[in-house]
Amino acid sequence: MPDHIPDSPDLALSLDGVALGYGDFTVLQDINMAVQAGQVVAVMGGSGSGKTTLLRAATGQLPALRGQVRVFGTDIGQANGDTVQALRKRMGVLFQQGALFTDLNVFENVAFPLREHTRLPEPEVTARVLDKLDAVGLRAAAHLRVAEISGGMSRRVALARAVVLEPELILYDEPFAGLDPISMGITARLIRDLADRLHCASVLITHDVQESFAIADQVYLVGQGRLVAAGTPQTLSDSQDPYVRQFLRGEPDGPVAFQYPDTPAFRAWLAQQEGRKP
Amino acid sequence: MSGPVQALGSWVRAQVSGVGFFTRFLGALLARSGIAVSRPRLVSQQVHFIGNYSLLIIIVSGMFVGFVLGLQGYYTLNRYGSEEALGLLVALSLVRELGPVVTALLFAGRAGTSLTAEIGLMKAGEQLAAMEVMAVDPMRRVLVPRLWGGIIAMPVLAAVFSMVGILGGWVVGVLLIGVDAGAFWSQMQSGVDVWDDVANGVLKSLVFGVTVTLVALYEGWQARPTPEGVARATTRTVVVGSLAVLGLDFLLTALMFGN
Amino acid sequence: MSREKTDFWVGLFVLLGAAALVFLALRAGNLSSFSFAPTYTLTANFDNIGGLKVRAPVKSAGVVVGRVGKISFDDKVFQAVVTLDLEEGYQFPKDSSASILTSGLLGEQYVGLSAGSEEENFADGGKIRYTQSAVVLEQLISKFLYGTAEKQGSTPGN
Numbered sequence: 050m051p052d053h054i055p056d057s058p059d060l061a062l063s064l065d066g067v068a069l070g071y072g073d074f075t076v077l078q079d080i081n082m083a084v085q086a087g088q089v090v091a092v093m094g095g096s097g098s099g100k101t102t103l104l105r106a107a108t109g110q111l112p113a114l115r116g117q118v119r120v121f122g123t124d125i126g127q128a129n130g131d132t133v134q135a136l137r138k139r140m141g142v143l144f145q146q147g148a149l150f151t152d153l154n155v156f157e158n159v160a161f162p163l164r165e166h167t168r169l170p171e172p173e174v175t176a177r178v179l180d181k182l183d184a185v186g187l188r189a190a191a192h193l194r195v196a197e198i199s200g201g202m203s204r205r206v207a208l209a210r211a212v213v214l215e216p217e218l219i220l221y222d223e224p225f226a227g228l229d230p231i232s233m234g235i236t237a238r239l240i241r242d243l244a245d246r247l248h249c250a251s252v253l254i255t256h257d258v259q260e261s262f263a264i265a266d267q268v269y270l271v272g273q274g275r276l277v278a279a280g281t282p283q284t285l286s287d288s289q290d291p292y293v294r295q296f297l298r299g300e301p302d303g304p305v306a307f308q309y310p311d312t313p314a315f316r317a318w319l320a321q322q323e324g325r326k327p
Numbered sequence: 328m329s330g331p332v333q334a335l336g337s338w339v340r341a342q343v344s345g346v347g348f349f350t351r352f353l354g355a356l357l358a359r360s361g362i363a364v365s366r367p368r369l370v371s372q373q374v375h376f377i378g379n380y381s382l383l384i385i386i387v388s389g390m391f392v393g394f395v396l397g398l399q400g401y402y403t404l405n406r407y408g409s410e411e412a413l414g415l416l417v418a419l420s421l422v423r424e425l426g427p428v429v430t431a432l433l434f435a436g437r438a439g440t441s442l443t444a445e446i447g448l449m450k451a452g453e454q455l456a457a458m459e460v461m462a463v464d465p466m467r468r469v470l471v472p473r474l475w476g477g478i479i480a481m482p483v484l485a486a487v488f489s490m491v492g493i494l495g496g497w498v499v500g501v502l503l504i505g506v507d508a509g510a511f512w513s514q515m516q517s518g519v520d521v522w523d524d525v526a527n528g529v530l531k532s533l534v535f536g537v538t539v540t541l542v543a544l545y546e547g548w549q550a551r552p553t554p555e556g557v558a559r560a561t562t563r564t565v566v567v568g569s570l571a572v573l574g575l576d577f578l579l580t581a582l583m584f585g586n
Numbered sequence: 587m588s589r590e591k592t593d594f595w596v597g598l599f600v601l602l603g604a605a606a607l608v609f610l611a612l613r614a615g616n617l618s619s620f621s622f623a624p625t626y627t628l629t630a631n632f633d634n635i636g637g638l639k640v641r642a643p644v645k646s647a648g649v650v651v652g653r654v655g656k657i658s659f660d661d662k663v664f665q666a667v668v669t670l671d672l673e674e675g676y677q678f679p680k681d682s683s684a685s686i687l688t689s690g691l692l693g694e695q696y697v698g699l700s701a702g703s704e705e706e707n708f709a710d711g712g713k714i715r716y717t718q719s720a721v722v723l724e725q726l727i728s729k730f731l732y733g734t735a736e737k738q739g740s741t742p743g744n
Binding site for chain 1: 448449452453454456457459460461462463468
Binding site for chain 3: 368371372374379382422480482483493512
């Protein structure tokens with residue numbers, strides 16, 4: 050478990066003693082992470098463990114309560130508006146639902162970042178967009194409207210959109226959630242290919258063990274408000290920590306309890322409910 | 328005793344903060360309005376969605392309002408032997424009041440709700456968040472073109488409503504009932520002043536355009552990203568927008584047409 | 587919808603609005619009688635202008651020859667001072683008279699100019715000497731009643 054992240058210029062993303070939360074409620078604390086260029090890093094954890102919160106911190110949407118979140122060496126939580134915008138242009142984000150713009154077709158969706166941030170001539174835009182669509186296998190779908198493509202396809206279009214500016218850091222929010230096995234395999238392969246080809250840093254927020262272990266260089270496991278484990282997929286597979294074992298093996302009961310904990314509110318409701326019986 | 332008073336106090340405070348937030352929202356949109364000049368295509372697309380798609384209902388409503396004005400106006404004026412003033416009655420009613428106000432109410436219902444729903448759903452589908460992380464300001468890219476689209480579309484729609492209404496009144500009054508055509512138009516022309524009546528009507532419709540569009544955008548922006556949230560937001564757009572139009576109409580009428 | 591098609595429809599929309607505005611201004615409103623011809627100014631004093639308003643027409647022989655420009659009060663002679671903007675094409679002799687008339691029985695009030703017989707015409711800034719104030723309904727009625735009472739002799743009880 051890394052104790053302190055050295056200030057290496059090579060790091061695309063680094064979290065140093067970070068605590069994250071909303072208002073008084075702290076979701077995560079003492080988080081230390083480092084992601085290098087060309088690495089595929091998986092951030093895993095159960096539902097509600099705070100993975101999406103980490104994503105928001107990395108994009109600068111949520112400032113850290115404590116510690117520093119550094120993107121390409123700059124603290125994004127403390128940066129001013131223009132700096133944040135400049136950093137975001139070097140990042141790509143793939144949202145869980147794709148988040149495609151429903152009033153544009155597939156081509157226009159992928160072209161969007163190019164149109165907003167560059168002054169490329171139209172033929173150049175077309176060439177790049179079709180190239181990225183080709184990389185995700187959807188070149189011939191460029192003319193379709195968003196309503197006409199399936200969920201898996203829209204995820205891939207969103208991926209093409211996220212990489213069209215060839216970012217140095219790509220964040221994937223649950224890229225495998227709700228996909229059929231074929232689509233999952235395709236997506237995993239795409240993620241690895243992009244990391245190798247573009248030499249970009251890739252961070253996967255996911256709870257899918259099998260697919261992510263197949264492509265990740267480094268895995269961080271969060272749970273119970275903190276970083277439970279960090280290391281290569283092999284290290285985690287060999288770990289004896291009970292939480293890690295429950296998670297990796299998918300055991301129903303363990304450190305993460307199966308039964309929802311009893312509360313006075315529940316007992317009061319139950320008494321009222323049973324009092325109603327004739 | 329302090330319970331209801333406290334509740335009232337906090338409700339008032341919430342309303343005042345709402346007004347403050349709304350004003351800052353307007354300021355934020357105006358500050359980003361440069362894009363309306365640098366990328367006019369975005370604005371013209373919105374004028375199309377907001378204005379062109381409302382034309383049919385505006386024209387049909389204007390026609391029927393004109394018919395009714397012609398009919399009702401005739402019945403009343405006939406009692407005093409003043410049927411020849413029908414043209415003047417129809418024109419003044421439309422240009423000063425009914426044109427701007429009814430158009431604004433219809434606009435709130437048709438265009439306002441579709442704006443609110445669109446933005447609320449974009450918010451629910453994380454499209455606005457996606458834009459943000461792509462370093463594109465969603466307020467500038469999505470809201471500002473819609474604001475200016477509405478501001479441009481409203482006066483056009485109100486003028487079309489008034490014109491169609493006057494023609495409708497002419498159809499009923501002159502063609503069907505038989506009021507003298509010459510008197511219809513000449514009394515109208517001598518009684519309707521370009522600056523006092525027509526220009527003030529245009530000014531009213533501009534104010535209403537800003538108000539209704541702003542309320543629609545605000546409600547969509549603030550909507551909770553769930554189906555219920557969007558439904559409530561569209562309802563609020565119609566209710567708040569309509570009440571604002573009626574209230575402002577009273578104010579503007581007193582200012583413009585009072586002595 | 588392609589961008590060119592949208593532009594076309596939007597252009598049509600805006601043109602329709604402009605046409606509606608032109609219609610309202612010309613056919614419904616009084617813009618057609620709003621001439622941009624050059625004007626010259628005359629003033630006239632009245633004891634009572636009644637309901638005369640700024641921009642009311644100035645007519646002679648029933649034809650509109652100008653508009654009322656300004657209405658103010660002279661507190662030296664305690665009379666209303668009405669400024670008339672007349673079209674330069676219409677010249678009037680220096681002894682013309684101005685009266686405040688009502689169109690129809692209960693209509694809007696306007697200024698009527700009756701031409702005089704002098705050879706010289708008004709210059710810009712001239713003053714109309716002969717004026718007749720507006721007829722105020724109450725004064726008319728009381729005059730009528732007073733006149734009737736006089737004709738009938740002394741009232742009972744006097």
